[in-house]
Ligand code: FES
């Protein structure tokens with residue numbers, strides 16, 4: 001079926017079968033590959049995108065359910081918060097293989113959007129669904145705190 | 154930098170055509186150079202007359218840092234700012250880009266990337282620098298010794314100009330066989346905490362290209378219906394239910410009869426069509442055992458006499474020493490199968506090239522294997538197979554199978570098409586978790602005898618498991634007199650002074666495909682050695698650190714280095730000074746020529762729930778080329794070791810894998826470890842591995858902490874053997 005999505009500030013016409021996960025529409029149809037496939041069952045967070053600013057797992061979000069929402073992928077991040085997060089990620093060289101990091105950053109931006117000064121416990125709780133097989137967690141935690149400081153400055 | 158850029162801009166417009174200087178090594182290892190036209194060698198560095206410098210990185214980047222590390226070596230010796238050096242991944246050519254520690258084989262593994270490149274890349278950078286200096290000296294008619302190259306600018310004898318001006322002339326100069334390398338006191342970049350990762354920018358904005366991200370025009374996606382049991386064959390299949398799925402193209406049995414390939418226009422259609430496919434399997438030759446039976450078999454093997462006497466010592470004499478001891482410790486350990494589960498599921502793409510060959514796009518860890526495999530399967534000469542290496546989303550060993558398993562699958566799938574459309578193979582997480590190539594299961598039984606004063610008098614150590622190396626191209630390097638060194642590494646070569654040690658090994662029959670997994674044999678040997686030493690310290694009534702240090706007083710360099718990290722970790726980790734409610738455990742292990750000690754501090758206990766509060770790590774890996782990358786690799790290695798020891802195992806029921814995805818092969822999560830602190834012991838020794846050595850001591854240090862609260866865990870994972878985690 002034909003659908004119109006609002007993605008990264010643009011409207012995009014796509015053709016997809018009902019029941020298709022948003023992940024595959026973003027990756028295979030729209031060819032925005034920053035959003036990653038890691039598990040397909042909402043247990044790793046690699047596919048995290050924002051729907052109206054809220055992080056969701058795109059592998060478990062059906063395309064027909066998001067026609068009314070503003071979808072943001074890693075490529076469309078463009079706010080003071082996302083700039084602070086990306087700066088902190090750079091300063092601390094968080095990434096290793098990097099494959100999980102789009103999802104980590106989308107979740108971190110989600111966290112800081114609703115809580116500008118999260119505690120370590122709040123970070124751990126919020127980021128629990130974003131797996132990193134390279135175990136960069138220590139730096140993710142520090143980078144979220146650093147981003148919070150950058151935002152405050 | 155501004156100076157450089159503006160001059161470069163000027164030069165660009167002034168130059169009629171760009172000249173390029175390549176410096177690398179010939180197949181015989183000699184440093185050689187070529188210009189763009191006559192390039193008969195594959196280079197390590199490429200310098201163009203517009204001033205751009207590119208490092209050609211022969212080791213693939215799965216996050217462990219070679220894109221940064223090898224680029225640093227070039228920039229250091231050449232004398233250019235690291236920010237001005239780009240990098241690209243080397244093509245597949247085992248003659249030139251072979252791993253010096255692997256023979257004529259190009260690949261990344263065994264934590265060798267820096268160890269085998271340290272001199273090679275520095276020499277290439279230094280040779281290029283000398284050629285540029287000589288070219289400048291010729292033009293200015295001065296002595297080369299008066300000139301220096303710093304920050305991309307050649308200076309001296311009253312002259313000054315950017316290196317770009319001499320690239321063309323330098324291409325005609327023969328490089329010195331042994332260019333002068335910098336003395337470590339002259340290093341600006343090696344060892345600097347200010348060199349940032351080269352691969353951070355594309356990895357935080359979604360532009361980094363992994364093999365999974367490749368989308369070629371007109372490509373087909375193929376997913377594979379694998380046998381649910383190892384060794385099963387396709388009896389028949391029916392694709393009728395898949396036909397209604399939009400985008401489904403067709404299903405075809407692969408020529409090796411092991412699986413059915415499902416082709417579709419996109420990934421989701423391929424995954425759905427595979428679900429809709431029904432396959433009848435012939436299990437007559439398939440694995441039918443359960444993991445309990447495999448475990449029983451391994452434990453029986455370590456209880457009986459071993460197949461191989463690894464230590465060459467007298468088993469009966471050692472047994473007599475132990476039987477006569479005043480205290481005897483007798484423990485049996487079990488380690489389950491483990492999957493690697495790199496974050497990016499396995500994938501690669503094959504496309505036909507205009508010259509009648511193929512191009513493989515892959516996050517390729519060991520290019521030589523798939524290169525040969527594709528050549529055989531697709532019946533193409535080697536030179537008609539090219540490999541484009543992309544970023545890899547983790548590996549931990551999984552992308553380096555000696556039989557090139559997933560690239561072979563892609564080639565077989567490509568072979569059953571008319572070869573006009575590119576074929577992209579995609580594995581799901583379920584394919585990955587159930588797909589074999591596991592860390593083999595191992596059992597150990599150790600008997601240790603102590604005398605009245607708590608001194609070790611005998612150590613009988615038996616190991617049983619499935620050999621990783623037998624039947625692979627690496628067999629001749631690693632298997633000697635039947636003993637696969639990767640099954641026992643870390644035991645007979647333990648740096649501790651252990652009088653009367655016997656080590657025996659029994660290889661058990663193949664149960665699944667097995668593979669090296671981050672730190673290989675050390676994943677289990679370090680656990681056993683460091684658990685037993687801890688138990689011996691306790692039995693002797695001694696402090697675990699003092700007890701270990703006493704066993705390291707042999708005076709050799711190995712022992713001094715391992716004692717060095719042990720002391721540093723104990724000091725920085727506040728050994729013996731844990732706060733109220735906290736308990737510490739320590740372990741130390743040498744692997745891949747690096748020495749790592751870790752203190753794990755926990756709260757709680759096995760019954761009420763353990764929380765890992767802090768890990769303090771000390772590492773001696775020789776010269777620390779990039780301290781921050783080393784720290785990151787230790788952090789990651791610790792997390793990888795602890796996460797699996799806590800929670801993960803692959804089990805089989807009647808030959809079928811019980812786990813399928815992250816919900817039942819649960820990754821380490823952010824809250825599992827409170828903090829990790831890494832300290833690097835300064836060293837002038839040559840650099841050694843960092844990708845793996847952080848892993849081995851982590852699980853035994855945790856086990857030793859938990860043991861101090863009352864429960865000694867001798868089988869993994871911990872959650873299935875009596876430990877609760879918070
Ligand atoms: S791919 Fe969506 S959570 Fe893992």
Ligand code: FES
Nearest residue numbers: 097098132133134
């Ligand atoms: S950086 Fe590799 S999975 Fe997170």
